[in-house]
Amino acid sequence: MTRHSLNRPVLVVDDEADIRDLMEMTLMKMGLDVDTAEGVAIAKKKLDENKYSLVLTDMRMPDGSGLEVVEHITEGGHDTPVAVITAFGNADQAVQALKIGAFDYLQKPITLAQLRTLVKSAVRVQDENNRPLAAAPAPPPVADAPPPRQAAAPSAPPVFSEQSRIDVFVEPAADAAAHGLKHEYDIPRILGKSQQIEEARRLIRKLAQTQVPVYISGESGSGKEQAARSIHELSERRDKPFIAVNCGAIPENLMESEFFGYKKGSFTGADQDRLGFFQHAHGGTLFLDEVADLPLAMQVKLLRAIQEKTVRRIGDAQEVKVDVRIVSATHKNLAALVQEGSFRQDLFYRLNVVSLHMPPLREMHEDLEQLIVYLLKKHHGGQGVKMTAAARDALLHYNYPGNFRELENILERAVALAANNVIDVEDLQIHSEPVSLAGEHIIAEEPNAALPGFQMGHTQLQDYLDDVERQILQQALTYTRYNRTQAAKVLGISFRSMRYRLDRLSIE
Ligand SMILES: Nc1ncnc2c1ncn2[C@@H]1O[C@H](COP(=O)(O)OP(=O)(O)OP(=O)(O)O)[C@@H](O)[C@H]1O
Missing domain, CATH: 1.10.8.60 (Helicase, Ruva Protein; domain 3)
Structure with a gap:
């Protein structure tokens, strides 16, 4: 049985339903009761009416800031530990929250490991709060607050790092059972027994029960697409389409029509209505593979469609509602591309609500x-x-x-x-x-x-270049349904050059 000293519910304050759902589910799996509030006003009301063991609050909400929730708790004399969830790279906000009384903070995108660590430190904070005053250790000075935790470093030390008594957390039975052979059959695409792959499978099972956007990182060939398909196949969307899009293989001038579709007559060559990827994936999952390769202009349009949950076909005045779960992946370092300015930060957050790493x-x-x-x-x-x-x-x-x-x-x-x-x-x-x-x-x-x-x-240059060329040619052929003339056009080479390259690389 799970033991912990958080015997009252945890209050999750976030305006995004997806994030509330994910946190609720994860905390419940840790054996905790959960209550939620979708804004600052509701949170304050609930805090006045109920007692909570822990409060987790987002920072930016339409009706105010998470700092107001922290203030409400500290000024109201509630001794509930509160932690804030800040946007990536927003260290100032985190420090401000710690100054006014938050005991810890998480940075988006939140990983499940981080959430677990945070709950464990909340148990410690409660234990400290419940000790006689003389025994309580001095709180760490805020100026010494550690630098913001990065999503990739879930094991970073908590704010309270001294070893104090913690009730042991035992994972719920379902997690332990995941090590058994029987549960392996639910994810037949992903083989392996090493700890890292077990962890990936465990996360896949959890994520399949939510609707949150998932970002899958990992080297080329490490099974990112298999993971995306597994999430879909285990989810309620399993009977609806799984549409995999290789964002790097679509010519820039065709992107909008491929993603959003078009109306007949909207441009030369549009001789019939056509649905885009979003509408094809309606009710199911849209897998954006090699998402780092999306041009900036397309990133803006994609962000809008994901946020609004609507698409408008080229040449159409009407917007159409779409219900699509987004899973994305790339072998590139997306956070570095954000820093560099070649990937939009807002889209990065939107796609990377939870990340899953496939081990090499x-x-x-x-x-x-x-x-x-x-x-x-x-x-x-x-x-x-x-x-x-x-x-x-x-x-x-x-x-x-x-x-x-x-x-x-x-x-x-x-x-x-x-x-x-x-x-x-x-x-x-x-x-x-x-x-x-x-x-x-x-x-x-x-x-x-x-x-x-x-x-x-190690790698021979010519072998490497041939391999890249082979992949590009094959993608172009798949994209044009094996029409070599069109494939040559898409790649900006002559038909003769196309034929020569296909012969040289023995592509049928
Ligand atoms: N854990 C695994 N167990 C069994 N097969 C796997 C596993 N991971 C990957 N594969 C196999 O390796 C191949 C590549 O997998 P996949 O296409 O999912 O990788 P990827 O990370 O998406 O690659 P890329 O970055 O090139 O798109 C597939 O044939 C897949 O079946």
């Missing part, structure tokens, strides 16, 4: 062997493929910059090359340890964010 395969080392056996069986089961010890060793020591996708490709290629169905090390065509020209071993560079999968001293 090299961090799932304990799973590798089973995955290799599984993939060989799955794809080539009937052929009785075997592997030499050297090949097995090379596979287990390789670091897979292209993650699962690369592992699948390596195995597929190896099976094709293997003599007598025995895969040997050269059939893998990998170099498990990059070696310098002088023959010394060199340490693999961190994967380059701008050049995913490229490793200095």
